[in-house]
Amino acid sequence: MREDYKLCKHIKDNPKLRKSFNQLAFRTFQLDFEPWYEMGFWKDNYIPFSLVKGEQVIANVSVNPMVFDCMEEEKHYIQIGTVMTDPQYRKQGLSRYLLETVIQEYKEKTHGIYLFANPSVLDFYPKFGFTKVAQYEYQKKISCSQRVKTPRKISLDDPVHAKRLTEMIERGAVNSRLSMRGNPGLVFFYLAQFMKDQVYWLEEQEAYAVAEEENGVLRLVELFSFHTADTEAAARAFGPDIKKVILGFTPLETEGYKTEEISEEEDTLFVLGDDFKIFREEKAGFPVLSHA
Secondary structure, X not given: OOOOOEEEOOHHHOHHHHHHHHHHHHHHHOOOOHHHHHOOOOOOOOEEEEEEEOOEEEEEEEEEEEEEEEOOEEEEEXXXXXXXXXXXXXXXXXXXXXXXXXXXHHOOOOOEEXXXXXXXXXXXXXXXXXXXXXXXXXXXXXXXXXXXXXXXXOOOOOHHHHHHHHHHHHHOOOOEOEEEOOOHHHHHHHHXXXXXXXXXXXXXXXXXXXXXXXXXXXXXXXXXXXXOOOHHHHHHOOOOOOOEEEEOOOEOOOOOOEEEEOXXXXXXXXXXXXXXXXHHHOOOOOOHHHOO
């Protein structure tokens, strides 16, 4: 590694480095982390391992410590994300160096390491010991005699809803077989930006739903509640036009659901470690809102 390249793990609190990081993320993924930072959601469970030259971030691999309720067991995983290199500095082995650094630091501290890879890099991660795992989507045909919708779309600019939803994310009920715990920052990365028009309050369920409906199909991305929610009742609450529900998480009760393997055109899941049998044996998957 060249002497003028330095490894930095604390760019969040350095305005110049954070700006450079955001610029690289936008050029690479069309993502801007600055609004997320300004809203106070960038916490210590999103850790960029950045190679810096001067005041420029030239390569990065981010570490996301994750806690999951996994079939009544608590699991601690590391999710890798935001793997990127400035085009001017590619073909120098920078991503390899950063990945090896992250794996070396965390492999003995967690139950496993995983990441989601886009189709252009599927041959890259097996070089580090990662193996590909199939992902599944749960869906069910439903019918509802209810004449009107009962969910109420809400804004997280409302401090009452924002506070209650945060509390549910941090210490609410488990509503899936693989449920992310205590990570409101990552959830709000989606809900405060890309999915801000998909958040609903379900009065009868006393739950928040993240959902989108189109042509009679409800994509129920997530449910948050203090008491275990009835997933099918939540879907039916969206009214009689809904004929099918597709879940963004693995339901607690899978009976009656059809499973579809997600196409590799989407992000491909790679895992490192021996603790991911739930994916192979139980057809469980990481919730959509846990993808970093």
